[in-house]
Amino acid sequence: SYELTQPPSVSVSPGQTARITCSGDVFPEQYSYWYQQKPGQAPTLVIYKDSERPSGIPERFSGSSSGTTVTLTISGVQAEDEADYHCQSVDNSGTFSHVVFGGGTQLTVL
């Protein structure tokens, strides 16, 4: 099975740019997806297929891919962006294309 590796935590001051990375051997062959999860809430999809933004997600959220690492970038970070962020891709090594998640990154807005 495949593993996705994220840093446990990232800190940034309001108005600065936060970059959260996710590394794995499944990239770049497979797409990446990103989810935001605030305390006590269900996750919310913020990026799909590496760089697409679902409707309603602010433009300050963007995604990119380079080799075996994908990155979620939050430009002009706001206090409300403080949350856990989970990357996701797929594991096709078995008989089905299963979802796999990274360990999650806690974003702290200083």
Add this chain to the structure above:
Amino acid sequence: EVQLVQSGPVVKKFGESLKISCKASGYSFASDWVGWVRQLPGKGLEWMGIIHPGDSDTRYSPSFEGQVTISADESISTAYLQWSRLKVSDTARYYCARRKGHYYVTRNYFDSYGVDVWGQGTTVIVSS
């Protein structure tokens, strides 16, 4: 509005059985895959498995094969996650979620737009 509404929190004892539910509304339940995700206290997300309610095609992640059963009742737009014998280590929050996209069987490729709709989560506590 597209939504998934899950059953309420549960406290059970080791060895008991349990079935939690996830009711869909606002979209064609039979058309989209519905998965289950476990989140242990203070930990990340773990994908457990998925079902296509239209034909009951059910697939389990290797870590959860044989540990749980996923099912769905298309007539009432509801998916289920069940355990026959709970363990204390099953204490967690469980989410149901829609995985939007199309699965190409011959290519083992899921053209996915992400897990775009999530239930509010069900907390399961198992005591010894």
